[in-house]
Amino acid sequence: xxxxxxxxxxxxxxxxxxxxxxxxxxxxxxxxxxxxxxxxxxxxxxxxxxxxxxxxxxxxxxxxxxxxxxxxxxxxxxxxxxxxxxxxxxxxxxxxxxxxxxxxxxxxxxxxxxxxxxxxxxxxxxxxxxxxxxxxxxxxxxxxxxxxxxxxxxxxxxxxxxxxxxxxxxxxxxxxxxxxxxxxxxxxxxxxxxxxxxxxxxxxxxxxxxxxxxxxxxxxxxxxxxxxxxxxxxxxxxxxxxxxxxxxxxxxxxxxxxxxxxxxxxxxxxxxxxxxxxxxxxxxxxxxxxxxxxxxxxxxxxxxxxxxxxxxxxxxxxxxxxxxxxxxxxxxxxxxxxxxxxxxx
Amino acid sequence: xxxxxxxxxxxxxxxxxxxxxxxxxxxxxxxxxxxxxxxxxxxxxxxxxxxxxxxxxxxxxxxxxxxxxxxxxxxxxxxxxxxxxxxxxxxxxxxxxxxxxxxxxxxxxxxxxxxxxxxxxxxxxxxxxxxxxxxxxxxxxxxxxxxxxxxxxxxxxxxxxxxxxxxxxxxxxxxxxxxxxxxxxxxxxxxxxxxxxxxxxxxxxxxxxxxxxxxxxxxxxxxxxxxxxxxxxxxxxxxxxxxxxxxxxxxxxxxxxxxxxxxxxxxxxxxxxxxxxxxxxxxxxxxxxxxxxxxxxxxxxxxxxxxxxxxxxxxxxxxxxxxxxxxxxxxxxxxxxxxxxxxxxxxxxxxx
Numbered sequence: 001x002x003x004x005x006x007x008x009x010x011x012x013x014x015x016x017x018x019x020x021x022x023x024x025x026x027x028x029x030x031x032x033x034x035x036x037x038x039x040x041x042x043x044x045x046x047x048x049x050x051x052x053x054x055x056x057x058x059x060x061x062x063x064x065x066x067x068x069x070x071x072x073x074x075x076x077x078x079x080x081x082x083x084x085x086x087x088x089x090x091x092x093x094x095x096x097x098x099x100x101x102x103x104x105x106x107x108x109x110x111x112x113x114x115x116x117x118x119x120x121x122x123x124x125x126x127x128x129x130x131x132x133x134x135x136x137x138x139x140x141x142x143x144x145x146x147x148x149x150x151x152x153x154x155x156x157x158x159x160x161x162x163x164x165x166x167x168x169x170x171x172x173x174x175x176x177x178x179x180x181x182x183x184x185x186x187x188x189x190x191x192x193x194x195x196x197x198x199x200x201x202x203x204x205x206x207x208x209x210x211x212x213x214x215x216x217x218x219x220x221x222x223x224x225x226x227x228x229x230x231x232x233x234x235x236x237x238x239x240x241x242x243x244x245x246x247x248x249x250x251x252x253x254x255x256x257x258x259x260x261x262x263x264x265x266x267x268x269x270x271x272x273x274x275x276x277x278x279x280x281x282x283x284x285x286x287x288x289x290x291x292x293x294x295x296x297x298x299x300x301x302x303x304x305x306x307x308x309x310x311x312x313x314x315x316x317x318x319x320x321x322x323x324x325x326x327x328x329x330x331x332x333x334x335x336x337x338x339x340x341x342x343x344x345x
Numbered sequence: 346x347x348x349x350x351x352x353x354x355x356x357x358x359x360x361x362x363x364x365x366x367x368x369x370x371x372x373x374x375x376x377x378x379x380x381x382x383x384x385x386x387x388x389x390x391x392x393x394x395x396x397x398x399x400x401x402x403x404x405x406x407x408x409x410x411x412x413x414x415x416x417x418x419x420x421x422x423x424x425x426x427x428x429x430x431x432x433x434x435x436x437x438x439x440x441x442x443x444x445x446x447x448x449x450x451x452x453x454x455x456x457x458x459x460x461x462x463x464x465x466x467x468x469x470x471x472x473x474x475x476x477x478x479x480x481x482x483x484x485x486x487x488x489x490x491x492x493x494x495x496x497x498x499x500x501x502x503x504x505x506x507x508x509x510x511x512x513x514x515x516x517x518x519x520x521x522x523x524x525x526x527x528x529x530x531x532x533x534x535x536x537x538x539x540x541x542x543x544x545x546x547x548x549x550x551x552x553x554x555x556x557x558x559x560x561x562x563x564x565x566x567x568x569x570x571x572x573x574x575x576x577x578x579x580x581x582x583x584x585x586x587x588x589x590x591x592x593x594x595x596x597x598x599x600x601x602x603x604x605x606x607x608x609x610x611x612x613x614x615x616x617x618x619x620x621x622x623x624x625x626x627x628x629x630x631x632x633x634x635x636x637x638x639x640x641x642x643x644x645x646x647x648x649x650x651x652x653x654x655x656x657x658x659x660x661x662x663x664x665x666x667x668x669x670x671x672x673x674x675x676x677x678x679x680x681x682x683x684x685x686x687x688x689x690x691x692x693x694x695x696x697x
Contacts, residue, residue: 059456075456077425077456078425079400108372108399108400109372109399109400109401110400111399111400134373136375137373137374137375137378138375138378140373140378140381140382140397141397143399152378152382152385153373153378153381153382153385153395153397154385154397155382155385155386156389160397
């Protein structure tokens with residue numbers, strides 16, 4: 001079930017229409033510029049009028065996003081964007097609600113709001129800019145910083161194990177879970193487009209470079225020389241193949257993924273795991289999400305999972321309709337002077 | 346004497362370590378982050394712990410846990426973070442847990458900005474959380490005091506089994522000044538109430554609940570008595586040329602530094618002004634204000650807020666002396682010139 005596209009053929013938007021025109025204040029070279037550009041480029045194709053879209057954020061570098069979009073914008077409290085978005089969507093289900101957030105905002109201080117938004121499958125879209133660092137407060141470690149990372153608040157290296165955002169979102173019940181890269185504009189545009197069409201909670205983790213406090217965190221995935229051997233593009237119904245010469249694959253050996261050499265004479269493309277993004281069982285999503293934790297495995301990008309489940313907002317409004325049809329429209333008099341009240345004489 | 350050149354935020358960590366604090370739980374926020382960063386660097390070196398919590402709420406609850414074991418523990422933040430910590434501070438006051446929180450104030454309300462302001466006075470000095478409680482509030486105005494008062498905060502917290510908040514502003518937190526390190530605290534009083542895994546303390550319970558109204562009232566009365574004792578014994582202030590002053594200037598934190606210059610300038614122009622700077626905001630120097638009101642003609646209060654401490658000055662004066670307020674908000678700092686101009690007008694009015 002993908003959202004119906006509203007006919008906006010009379011209105012021809014361009015990317016420029018979605019720019020608020022105010023000065024963008026991110027550091028030079030920040031990955032956020034690319035994310036903003038890809039959102040503005042894809043927005044005309046959402047099939048929504050500008051006044052039907054709202055961007056909501058919390059605190060962090062990512063949270064400047066609403067200022068730069070020529071749509072409705074709400075800049076809320078640190079970590080609470082998912083809760084604010086839930087209120088907006090429930091109050092006005094006709095709005096397309098987007099959240100711009102970061103690894104600190106949504107996986108640390110806002111972790112609870114994030115998992116419960118996923119659990120409810122409320123129809124909002126969450127873009128999580130993951131730079132694995134606290135940028136706005138100038139360089140402390142974040143809940144996605146790799147173990148052992150030296151930062152201003154971990155001068156001897158972190159002892160925390162990082163969160164894996166794909167696992168968190170999947171485990172919490174998000175119905176669209178994807179990953180993309182700030183330096184891969186085409187892929188990012190495709191993911192944003194697909195999220196815009198999904199009905200239910202859509203989550204995209206975007207690996208984003210912070211050139212000031214965590215430069216090069218994802219360079220192995222974005223630089224020409226290393227990209228092909230380290231990135232696995234997930235495509236529905238296609239075998240998992242990667243490598244500069246498309247000569248490596250992933251085979252599923254029971255519940256153990258293994259990297260296979262397609263040129264070793266023992267394996268062929270037929271041995272490769274075929275990606276099924278509609279798989280109702282999340283087990284295989286967790287196996288894919290784990291690739292980033294295993295040495296010599298490629299980092300999967302693309303849609304990990306997309307499936308249909310009733311959304312909180314549509315079910316809730318359906319419930320209101322049912323209650324009214326069974327009990328009739330409530331009036332103030334009926335509620336105040338009905339069965340539950342009596343007169344004191 | 347060896348002097349170290351450092352930021353106010355760094356000095357707070359030195360003061361904490363010298364005050365026997367060995368645990369820090371916090372969350373990054375500008376303009377307080379250097380406190381966490383400095384703690385991350387130095388606490389492990391003295392056998393202490395540092396943990397960057399997942400949120401401000403988590404941090405204050407970790408502090409609650411560590412304080413329950415008897416460890417000297419702290420956290421630090423700025424206004425938005427303190428708003429989040431209020432629940433934990435109320436619970437700590439109810440459970441009578443000694444702990445220290447440093448608040449490096451920034452502009453508000455809401456996200457506001459990261460410029461220095463003093464708009465947290467009400468949420469810190471008046472409680473902020475729910476219930477009939479008070480916290481001891483210390484207000485440093487220089488980097489040396491960031492060190493000394495943070496150290497003192499741990500002694501006061503243990504002495505009264507009460508949260509202590511070091512309330513300062515982004516200016517004092519961020520500016521650099523030389524500091525003479527005080528002697529470390531080496532003797533600690535016993536804490537028979539702690540949960541520390543010994544046979545002696547096995548029946549201890551740390552809690553803020555009292556289900557019976559009469560019991561809870563008794564607990565509250567006990568707390569009020571404690572606050573009264575604190576008010577009688579722990580008031581600290583600094584005064585400058587107050588003996589013959591016709592106008593008493595009042596301000597705390599960075600504003601008091603501006604007021605020091607104002608007093609010098611005004612005196613050189615023949616205006617008899619003095620300065621009363623509260624170092625403790627709770628307890629408030631009410632008696633001192635009343636004493637000065639017998640000789641001074643007017644109180645002039647300046648703050649980087651909408652006049653939150655001004656309310657307490659007026660309460661202390663009980664209407665017996667006139668009081669005027671001059672302040673800025675949003676991160677704008679009152680200047681010596683502006684205040685002098687105000688004072689000249691006041692003296693002209695006083696002559697008439």
